[in-house]
């Protein structure tokens with residue numbers, strides 16, 4: 330069997346055994362495609378069922394999460410934790426609370442997390458979890474009761490050396506607080522290393538809040554510099570307006586860019602003179618409002634409920650909302666309107682078609698597993714601080730993050746060049762992330 334046939338046989342079996350999970354298929358297809366050139370050159374990576382083992386989670390948990398709403402009615406949600414790979418360290422990855430969550434979504438996120446976490450250079454394995462619970466429109470008390478019920482089951486499966494969850498879409502400081510409180514109560518110990526994204530007075534790390542957005546901009550800065558450009562004077566569009574988007578906007582503007590648009594699921598905001606970041610934080614983080622609330626108070630901002638944010642001319646596009654939000658047609662529009670750099674703040678926001686367009690047209694593209702790794706990397710720094718009962722300064726932690734993002738870009742670019750695909754950061758990130766995990770798995774035997 331040649332490598333193409335070998336990889337197709339793995340993939341065909343995976344489709345059969347994981348029916349109805351299109352996002353998981355998409356994430357695996359992209360990685361397998363990148364790995365063909367590795368298998369051609371180093372065929373030992375095809376031994377010992379390595380690739381098939383890598384695509385099969387070590388453990389998948391699905392559980393019932395019952396809770397009582399403010400009307401006294403019982404609500405039932407579904408909880409998930411997929412512990413994908415622990416060859417490099419304890420499972421690490423966020424929890425997503427969103428009505429779209431199902432097993433396939435958690436598996437795609439957990440699979441991507443393996444390579445992302447490997448790229449950080451820190452000792453963390455890959456996992457992901459969450460629930461189809463929708464925190465939007467729920468009272469604080471309802472969110473608390475849900476989190477307590479969710480943690481009552483999850484607590485059996487996590488731990489400082491086993492699995493360390495954190496936030497993702499729908500899980501921020503409030504949810505981590507309720508989850509940690511319930512965990513602490515159940516185990517009767519203050520084990521700060523069991524979750525990351527904690528509050529600053531109880532084991533949290535400075536910069537964790539900013540980390541994904543800042544890290545995204547640091548990596549994009551490196552990518553732009555490699556092609557002779559910088560943020561200064563550039564026009565940037567950012568989709569989303571959650572944690573990743575807010576801090577990407579803040580850092581990009583600090584570096585001299587003008588962020589001319591951002592969005593949420595209700596529409597997108599056009600702001601030719603840039604974003605008032607303090608107002609955006611107040612609306613989204615304090616009031617838990619919508620972009621329309623921002624527009625009603627910001628000068629020179631308009632709300633669009635039709636068309637797409639990707640139709641707006643820009644130099645740099647940073648998709649920071651959710652998976653598959655940017656398709657082939659959007660990619661064509663971005664290119665035709667002059668966009669030359671795209672970096673993913675969300676997980677898999679670009680479809681396979683979009684990535685193909687970027688490749689063909691020569692738009693420099695940094696995939697999420699490299700570009701948004703700053704969040705989980707800073708979580709690993711939080712784990713280091715917890716293990717030593719220390720807390721580092723903002724400056725020191727930010728420097729560490731910056732260095733990690735520079736290294737990720739360098740390793741990604743080097744891996745692409747080594748395999749004759751210079752500038753293809755998708756292939757580079759997949760290969761660089763894969764090799765470290767694969768070497769560890771081969772060293773540790775068939776388990």
Ligand code: GLU
Nearest residue numbers: 422423495496497705708
């Ligand atoms: N949910 C984030 C991610 O997609 C962060 C995970 C973490 O900090 O563990 O990488």
